[in-house]
Structures are given as structure tokens and as C-alpha cells.
Amino acid sequence: MHISKGVKDAPSVNPRFHTEKRNSHSVTELAKSIVEGNRTALAQGITLIESNAIGDQKDARALLNKLMPHTGKSFRIGVTGVPGVGKSTFLETYGSALLKSDETAHLAVLAVDPSSEVSKGSILGDKTRMTELGKHNRAFIRPSASGGNLGGIAKKTREVLLLCESAGFNYIFIETVGVGQSETLVSKLVDCFLFLAMPGTGDELQGLKKGIMEMADVIAVNKSEPPHTPAGERSALSIRSALQLFTNKAFDWHPPVLLTSGLTGYGLDELDVAFDRYQRHSLAKGWFDQKRKEQQAYWFENSVREGVFELLRKDEDWQQQHEKLSVEVAEGRLNPFEASEKLVKSLKGKI
Ligand SMILES: Nc1nc2c(ncn2[C@@H]2O[C@H](COP(=O)(O)OP(=O)(O)O)[C@@H](O)[C@H]2O)c(=O)[nH]1
Ligand SMILES: [Mg+2]
Numbered sequence: 255m256h257i258s259k260g261v262k263d264a265p266s267v268n269p270r271f272h273t274e275k276r277n278s279h280s281v282t283e284l285a286k287s288i289v290e291g292n293r294t295a296l297a298q299g300i301t302l303i304e305s306n307a308i309g310d311q312k313d314a315r316a317l318l319n320k321l322m323p324h325t326g327k328s329f330r331i332g333v334t335g336v337p338g339v340g341k342s343t344f345l346e347t348y349g350s351a352l353l354k355s356d357e358t359a360h361l362a363v364l365a366v367d368p369s370s371e372v373s374k375g376s377i378l379g380d381k382t383r384m385t386e387l388g389k390h391n392r393a394f395i396r397p398s399a400s401g402g403n404l405g406g407i408a409k410k411t412r413e414v415l416l417l418c419e420s421a422g423f424n425y426i427f428i429e430t431v432g433v434g435q436s437e438t439l440v441s442k443l444v445d446c447f448l449f450l451a452m453p454g455t456g457d458e459l460q461g462l463k464k465g466i467m468e469m470a471d472v473i474a475v476n477k478s479e480p481p482h483t484p485a486g487e488r489s490a491l492s493i494r495s496a497l498q499l500f501t502n503k504a505f506d507w508h509p510p511v512l513l514t515s516g517l518t519g520y521g522l523d524e525l526d527v528a529f530d531r532y533q534r535h536s537l538a539k540g541w542f543d544q545k546r547k548e549q550q551a552y553w554f555e556n557s558v559r560e561g562v563f564e565l566l567r568k569d570e571d572w573q574q575q576h577e578k579l580s581v582e583v584a585e586g587r588l589n590p591f592e593a594s595e596k597l598v599k600s601l602k603g604k605i
Pocket of ligand 2: 342431
């Protein structure tokens with residue numbers, strides 16, 4: 255990985271003999287170019303973050319460390335809802351309008367995709383739905399990091415988000431591309447969680463079951479442009495009454511349930527007001543910062559767990575024991591709790 259490629263004034267030392275020097279210098283250059291808003295550098299930085307090569311991971315950490323002081327200054331919004339509800343179409347319309355009305359807006363759209371098999375198709379579909387945004391010089395669209403488990407993908411998405419912030423993007427939208435547990439992880443990445451519901455499909459109730467609505471800060475029944483507005487209103491009504499059971503009292507916030515259409519722009523002004531209200535409210539109450547602190551703590555714990563597991567995976571004894579016990583558990587010869595206790599006890603003296 256030659257991260258100096260394309261970065262101005264990169265040193266031309268022989269990498270074989272000066273690897274450390276070359277890397278630290280190039281990482282510094284790369285960080286500088288990213289902060290200056292250089293798109294090529296941003297793309298290179300993201301490639302570095304997404305790489306699984308050990309050397310690259312070291313450089314990626316160094317890069318993030320350098321960029322940390324430039325992060326945190328965006329409004330991070332998660333957009334979720336079942337595939338086909340209109341997330342990409344909404345982002346295209348809402349994003350384009352935002353860029354038009356606010357000349358200081360720099361907008362990035364990132365994706366979290368738990369269904370890696372389907373991802374290629376979904377991303378292609380999304381790209382064709384965000385053509386306006388894709389062409390705009392103040393917008394940046396980035397498909398989900400591929401490979402690894404959902405937790406790993408979300409972690410990389412968080413790092414890409416930080417990179418985008420340091421490159422000057424002040425609105426960052428994270429779209430979930432697939433279905434599954436991604437919503438929970440997205441809620442660990444964003445300040446505001448928008449849930450798009452489909453009118454008249456009963457999926458508002460599915461959402462409730464999954465607890466997604468508990469996480470939602472703003473809810474919009476999408477595809478509610480005329481003549482579908484009455485159906486949208488009916489859904490909104492049932493969501494509002496269901497929500498009464500779930501309101502997060504600690505945060506003193508009742509998620510508004512709006513009617514929108516990404517296709518025609520119907521209701522997007524109201525949504526704008528809702529985002530604004532939410533942002534002001536959460537800043538004023540101090541839970542904007544509180545949430546971010548909790549998220550930092552979450553990613554720390556998450557990283558520690560991953561790191562420890564990574565170490566264990568390299569220990570052959572432990573790996574063998576782990577495999578043996580998991581077979582016994584699967585075959586019903588050992589109960590899972592007893593097995594895990596055995597495995598954990600076997601670590602004594604090792605760590
Ligand atoms: N009637 C209507 N159709 C929409 C709306 N938004 C998206 N669609 C259509 O729904 C389909 C899925 O949209 P897409 O944005 O890809 O959904 P995503 O999977 O949630 O990203 C496409 O055929 C869109 O044209 C809307 O607000 N109203
Ligand atoms: Mg989409």
C-alpha cells in the first residue's frame with residue numbers, strides 16, 4: 255500500500271530501507287491533504303482504513319490519531335427502514351435540497367450493509383438513485399466496507415465517518431442497505447436516528463417488534479405523496495398511538511411522526527424542521543454530548559473485546575479447546591454455560 259501515491263510532495267526515499275520514516279511522513283502528508291479537503295487523499299485514507307493488511311492497519315491508526323482533532327463537527331444522521339422504503343431516493347432529494355439551500359453544507363452518505371452477498375447489487379441500485387448527489391461537488395457517496403462481520407463493518411464505517419468529518423463534511427448520513435441487526439449498530443454511530451416507515455403495510459408493527467422505533471428520534475411515513483397521503487396518515491396515527499408505550503422519558507423527547515415522499519419532496523420541509531428541533535433540543539439538554547460519550551465508550555469496549563479475541567484466536571491451545579467444546583455444545587453433550595466456564599478457566603495463567 256503506497257499511500258504517498260498522488261499526495262503532493264511525497265518523499266521519494268527507498269521504502270525498503272526507510273519504511274518507518276516513509277510511512278510516518280506519508281501519513282502526516284495524507285492527514286494534511288484530507289484536512290485540506292483533497293478528495294483523492296480522502297479516498298486513499300478510506301482505502302487504508304478498509305484494508306486488513308497489518309501494516310495498513312497500523313498506518314490507519316496513525317492517520318486517525320492525527321485526524322482526531324478535526325473530527326466531531328458534523329451532524330450525524332442514520333436513515334433506516336426496510337429495503338425499498340425509499341431511503342436512497344429520500345437521500346437524493348433531501349440531500350440535493352440541503353446542498354442548494356445551505357451553501358456551507360458538505361454532505362457525505364455512507365452505507366452499512368450487513369448482507370454482504372446482496373451488497374453489490376444494492377450499492378449499484380443506490381448509486382443510480384443518487385445521481386444528482388453523486389455529481390455534486392459538495393457531496394460524497396461511499397458504499398459500505400465489505401467483508402468481515404457486521405460489527406467490523408460498523409467499526410470501519412465509524413472510522414470512515416471520522417475521516418469525512420476531518421475532510422470538512424458537516425452532514426453525514428448513514429444508510430442501512432440491508433436488513434438485520436444493522437439498526438442497533440447504526441444507533442451507535444449517529445446523533446439522530448430517522449426511521450422511514452412504509453404506509454399501510456403493517457411494517458410499523460414489525461418495526462416495533464424489533465425495537466427499532468424505540469431507537470428512532472424522528473419517524474417518517476414515506477411514500478406519502480398524494481394520492482397516498484390518506485394511507486400515510488392512517489399509518490402515522492397507528493405509529494403515534496403505539497409510540498406512547500415507548501417514549502424515552504429520560505430524554506424528554508417524543509419522536510415526531512411525519513409524512514414524507516422522497517420522490518416528490520412532499521413533507522421534507524417539515525422533516526427539516528424536525529431535524530433542527532431535535533438537534534437544538536438534544537444540544538440544550540446536554541444529551542447530544544452524552545450520547546457521543548456513550549458511543550465512544552461503546553467503541554472502546556467493542557475494540558477491547560475484538561482485540562482480546564484476536565489474541566485468543568492466535569493461541570492454538572485455546573483455539574483447539576474452543577473447537578472441541580463448541581462441538582460438544584452443538585451435539586448437546588455439554589451445556590453452553592458449563593462449556594464457556596471451562597474455556598474461560600483454561601485461560602488462567604495465560605492472561
Ligand atoms: N411513490 C413513491 N415511491 C418511492 C418513493 N421513494 C422511493 N420510491 C420508489 O421505491 C423504490 C425503492 O426506492 P429506494 O430509494 O431504492 O429504497 P431503499 O431500498 O430504501 O434505498 C424505487 O422504485 C423508488 O422509485 C416515494 O417517496 N414515493
Ligand atoms: Mg438504498
